[in-house]
Amino acid sequence: NAGVTQTPKFQVLKTGQSMTLQCAQDMNHNSMYWYRQDPGMGLRLIYYSASEGTTDKGEVPNGYNVSRLNKREFSLRLESAAPSQTSVYFCASTWLAGGNEQFFGPGTRLTVL
């Protein structure tokens, strides 16, 4: 039981490049989330998916798109990366929307030059 997995662990992009961050969970959870964490800051919600087939914006959605590919997988895409998107990205999941315990992945450390 791997929990929440994220790929890649590290990535360096040039301004304007695109990339997709992958997230998968094997706990049969219905809801999934993408957060970003800037140095010395708390986490901020980018997008979430309350259930398969639905996605909604969080606090800081600009510059990102998401896809809930199936119940297990939730990807985050940067279409045209900017230095302001340099951050650590965390994916999380819960059994139900509003579930008490969010399970987090290990994070993807992204640097945009």
Next chain:
Amino acid sequence: DAKTTQPPSMDCAEGRAANLPCNHSTISGNEYVYWYRQIHSQGPQYIIHGLKNNETNEMASLIITEDRKSSTLILPHATLRDTAVYYCIVRVAQNDYKLSFGAGTTVTVRA
């Protein structure tokens, strides 16, 4: 969601209890208090949550004041592995999204 106030940092001796305070004076009647922690470079980890009553699990105890305007997370026997940033979060459990993480308290457990 109600905002929370936590001290930026605190030290604790290994083996002693660590008491982490959190103020949430604007909490509403249907809002829960959650605690998460983040060990360096890892994803956050759920610790405990509560509404009114004190709660205990294998990791910690949560003491909520009677007026619910503040709470204390207690790590009964702190170890070096408990060194982390601890986040106190208030939210309505029925919300289908969003844990609002503030700056948290950086707890350093010293040998």
